[in-house]
Amino acid sequence: SQTIHQWPATLVQPVGSPLSLECTVEGTSNPNLYWYRQAAGRGLQLLFYSVGIGQISSEVPQNLSASRPQDRQFILSSKKLLLSDSGFYLCAWRSAGQGRQPQHFGDGTRLSIL
Amino acid sequence: GQQVMQIPQYQHVQEGEDFTTYCNSSTTLSNIQWYKQRPGGHPVFLIQLVKSGEVKKQKRLTFQFGEAKKNSSLHITATQTTDVGTYFCAGSGGYQKVTFGIGTKLQVIP
Numbered sequence: 001s002q003t004i005h006q007w008p009a010t011l012v013q014p015v016g017s018p019l020s021l022e023c024t025v026e027g028t029s030n031p032n033l034y035w036y037r038q039a040a041g042r043g044l045q046l047l048f049y050s051v052g053i054g055q056i057s058s059e060v061p062q063n064l065s066a067s068r069p070q071d072r073q074f075i076l077s078s079k080k081l082l083l084s085d086s087g088f089y090l091c092a093w094r095s096a097g098q099g100r101q102p103q104h105f106g107d108g109t110r111l112s113i114l
Numbered sequence: 115g116q117q118v119m120q121i122p123q124y125q126h127v128q129e130g131e132d133f134t135t136y137c138n139s140s141t142t143l144s145n146i147q148w149y150k151q152r153p154g155g156h157p158v159f160l161i162q163l164v165k166s167g168e169v170k171k172q173k174r175l176t177f178q179f180g181e182a183k184k185n186s187s188l189h190i191t192a193t194q195t196t197d198v199g200t201y202f203c204a205g206s207g208g209y210q211k212v213t214f215g216i217g218t219k220l221q222v223i224p
Binding site for chain 2: 034036042043044046049057059090100102103104105106107108
């Protein structure tokens, strides 16, 4: 069966520090991968999605970036964190297709910027 | 771009009362999905609706997809404390991404 792993679960970082969040999927190949951010009490904001290795689509201009170095690995990065980057970051995968597959979410990373 | 609006944002109900959340899209959808996020957890897929006018049931939950495939609703009959959480609709126009509604946070008062 397919599983998704996301780490770390919680992270406290100072303003201006770098960031690297990692997400891996097992049990499937060529999945679509997604990074979302959820501010406290808010909805899900799509940040990036990828349909294949090295392919990244950015939804919101910001100081974050994403990379997909391997088929089932998705990384969210920043060179310098801002206070506004605080939130709950969720990685998700979905079987490749025309949008009729459900998304499966990881447990998320709670990021606090001090 | 595609927008998915969801109301209400918050709903408090007495245990045993019914609850409904509504979802409207600015464009015709290929399908709509519903997710539930428990407090402190991640969204979990509940169901997907594909056909115009489709109605699906999961125990006390009833999901509807509008005839024009631009709106949807989730109705919970006789809420229980286990229903607490945020319910999201997510619409797809047939491409690689879905657009999530802002979610409806349900509180059930015992």
